[in-house]
Amino acid sequence: MNNKDLYAILGISRNASREEIKKAYRKKAMELHPDRNPDDPEAEEKFKEASEAYSILSDPQKREIYDRYGYDAIKNSGNYGAYSDFSSIFDDFGDIFGDLLGDFFGFGRSSRRRNRPRKGDDIWVELTLEFEEAVLGVEKEVEIPRKEVCEVCEGSGVEPGYNKETCPTCKGRGTIRISQGFFSISQTCPTCNGYGEINRHPCKKCKGKGYVYKNKKLKVKIPAGVDTGTKIRIENEGEASTNGGRRGDLYISVNVKPHKFFKREGDDIHLDVSVSFSQAALGTILNLPTVDGKSFDFKIPAGTQSGTTFKIKGKGAKSLRGYGIGNMIIKVNVVTPTSLSEEEKELFRKLAKLRGESFIEDKGTLFNRVKDFFN
Numbered sequence: 001m002n003n004k005d006l007y008a009i010l011g012i013s014r015n016a017s018r019e020e021i022k023k024a025y026r027k028k029a030m031e032l033h034p035d036r037n038p039d040d041p042e043a044e045e046k047f048k049e050a051s052e053a054y055s056i057l058s059d060p061q062k063r064e065i066y067d068r069y070g071y072d073a074i075k076n077s078g079n080y081g082a083y084s085d086f087s088s089i090f091d092d093f094g095d096i097f098g099d100l101l102g103d104f105f106g107f108g109r110s111s112r113r114r115n116r117p118r119k120g121d122d123i124w125v126e127l128t129l130e131f132e133e134a135v136l137g138v139e140k141e142v143e144i145p146r147k148e149v150c151e152v153c154e155g156s157g158v159e160p161g162y163n164k165e166t167c168p169t170c171k172g173r174g175t176i177r178i179s180q181g182f183f184s185i186s187q188t189c190p191t192c193n194g195y196g197e198i199n200r201h202p203c204k205k206c207k208g209k210g211y212v213y214k215n216k217k218l219k220v221k222i223p224a225g226v227d228t229g230t231k232i233r234i235e236n237e238g239e240a241s242t243n244g245g246r247r248g249d250l251y252i253s254v255n256v257k258p259h260k261f262f263k264r265e266g267d268d269i270h271l272d273v274s275v276s277f278s279q280a281a282l283g284t285i286l287n288l289p290t291v292d293g294k295s296f297d298f299k300i301p302a303g304t305q306s307g308t309t310f311k312i313k314g315k316g317a318k319s320l321r322g323y324g325i326g327n328m329i330i331k332v333n334v335v336t337p338t339s340l341s342e343e344e345k346e347l348f349r350k351l352a353k354l355r356g357e358s359f360i361e362d363k364g365t366l367f368n369r370v371k372d373f374f375n
């Protein structure tokens, strides 16, 4: 049986108040602090003991179990885990310890900025494509200035041969404590910005940043079917990480130039065509262009009205979401002829008379025109 006397460890009486326990531990902790006792295993052991004693005695429930049944009861209660027991010390004494307790007891909770590997930043570029390129897909070369890890310092920002130094202001904790009368406030250390280290010998090549900008040429495959607003993500082609993380991603935002004839609407391609009166009335075959530079014959049936649309399946753009291929929508506009020759006019007059249609020509007065309208 282990009869550790936790009260003796902290140097207090068995009926000490919570305030007294706290005070006693603070005093012990300062005295035994590993920063003040470097490479002193005995001080380290005592420091751990005192921390454990505090974690038990500062918790009324655990203190009661300890008072009644002894140290072993606490040890075996299942309530005893390094994490749950020692984390409260942070809340009470985080100011004196900074990172230390986490390192000691195997859990991290501190205000110091950890330099964990972080992913590099993403890069966004805009890419303007011809209409056809967007519909058919294309391979493009883009040139991007991006962060690359500095070869001289390998990203550390420190001139080779030197190291970063522990910040003298905060002693590497990353925070400083400012007392204002009754209160004391913890603040990010202004000397090191919370990193706990300072760089007295910045790398000359990158000026201590750890990265340099380089132009990178990349071949990018643009899939068929993209449109203005499409975003293409290319993994691991963004900015380099300066602390060993993976690269960021490259995002390409597509912008498509308008076409002379074609218009995109989703996966459909619209084409407006014009036919004459006679063609609309009698029917005709038009040779129409496609986006890939070919052409096809399309039949306009006799009697087609102006504004009629025809849908041709499978002649649109490829769907990016895998819905197959869109349609081509052909809209027919019937164009009224202007500047007719005398012979053409005569033919129209004949046609109108044949169909029993009244008409007036430029010479007509306004009165005649109105009368004609109501007939």
Ligand SMILES: [Zn+2]
Residues within 6 Å of the ligand: 150, 151, 152, 153, 154, 155, 157, 158, 203, 204, 205, 206, 207, 208, 209, 210, 211
């Ligand atoms: Zn460098």
Ligand SMILES: [Zn+2]
Residues within 6 Å of the ligand: 167, 168, 169, 170, 171, 172, 173, 174, 175, 189, 190, 191, 192, 193, 194, 195, 196, 197
């Ligand atoms: Zn500092």
